[in-house]
Amino acid sequence: MDAIQQHMIDSYRAAQRWEAPPPPPGRHDGSVLRAIRDHWRRTRPARPARPARPGGSGPSGA
DSSP states (O other): OOHHHHHHHHHHHHHHTTOOOOOOTTTTHHHHHHHHHHHHHHHSOOOOOOOOOTTOSSOOOO
């Protein structure tokens, strides 16, 4: 059973009980992913600074 079929069943059950239907699948995906990203950014340990490369500031072309 996929998400759409489950949503249809849940909507039918809600209608039988005179309740509000559930939100459609995927409606809150963006906000959930943003919340996970923000939580991860707040709780991860800080990265140590990278040491400078010997011999210059970038990759050598020759």
